[in-house]
Amino acid sequence: MKILVAFSGGKDSQASLIWAVDKFGIKNVSAVFCDTGWEHQWTYNHVVSICKKMGVPLVELSSKKYKGMVGLATSKKRFPSTKARFCTEELKTKPMIDYVLDEVKDHCMIIQGIRADESKNRSLMAQQCTYFKYYFQPYDDNQRKLERLEVKKNLSPKEVAKKVILLKRIAMGKLDPVYFSYRKRDVIAFCKTFADEVFRPVFDWTGQQVMQYILENGQKPNPLYYQGYSRVGCFPCVMCTHSELRIMLENDPEYIDRVRDAEQFVGRTFFPPNYVPNRYASKTDVKSGKRINSIDDVVRYISDKNATGELFPEEKDTDRRCMSFYGICE
Ligand code: SF4
Incomplete structure (x- = not known):
């Protein structure tokens, strides 16, 4: 095997x-x-x-x-x-x-x-x-789709319409497994x-236990963890948080440049609309009418918020103790 x-x-x-x-x-x-x-x-x-x-x-x-x-x-x-x-x-x-x-x-x-x-x-x-x-x-079906919609607080008109269709399909006994x-x-x-x-050997472990296991086995984790990133992978991941981008802006500005180059090449923004407040979004999507934010808009938002210290109190606290999210600097 x-x-x-x-x-x-x-x-x-x-x-x-x-x-x-x-x-x-x-x-x-x-x-x-x-x-x-x-x-x-x-x-x-x-x-x-x-x-x-x-x-x-x-x-x-x-x-x-x-x-x-x-x-x-x-x-x-x-x-x-x-x-x-x-x-x-x-x-x-x-x-x-x-x-x-x-x-x-x-x-x-x-x-x-x-x-x-x-x-x-x-x-x-x-x-x-x-x-x-x-x-x-099946990894999905109408019942599971309905359950996902039911836990949401404010459904959009599109989601309400989807819910009606799902209820009808379920009432007809159609689960439409995927x-x-x-x-x-x-x-x-x-x-x-x-x-x-x-x-999945680490399924029941905490992040801290995982780090401990790596260190106890004489290895070091990916050096990105020592800079304060809580996860590594695509850099940035499409799901990355503002605080991860803040660290990137401080330590790895060339990767911000890479996102800018990619946006220009593809002709679309990397982050979805509403990733930052609308007042920071410099363009409007012609088709949807939604405000869209380029990487430069995102950087402006993060820099402004970080400068005023409003957005990241918990990360600032962490910075004082240890650069790493997992406390591996000591
Ligand atoms: S960008 Fe996509 S493939 Fe890359 S880590 Fe994020 S979710 Fe995974």
């Missing part, structure tokens, strides 16, 4: 890699890194150096269809967003599926550094399951012959 650790360069996947080597032995483990073309250089260096240090083979994957984040956004004529997170599917999930189907062709166990306390969605995942399970059981379909025929053939186990 091949043991494949999905290694992103973040702390959770690094701890999972250490755990996998300890459990299954170095000769059975490979690290798999999905390159979005949008990472910090330190992350690329960290992934290579950890694998080299541990003696673990590193498999680097990227999308065959899109040239990284910018190529994807150019092709889709927009950047991904929290509501349309096609980046994960196109730049990470599909390259990994292609790799398993076309190159692994063997029983495999995929080790993922996912923790339950990262988000509600993640807490609903299982510690152990199969990689292709959503080809055989399955993964990418290369479905190949996946079904693979699963007839090979195992596709998934195990």
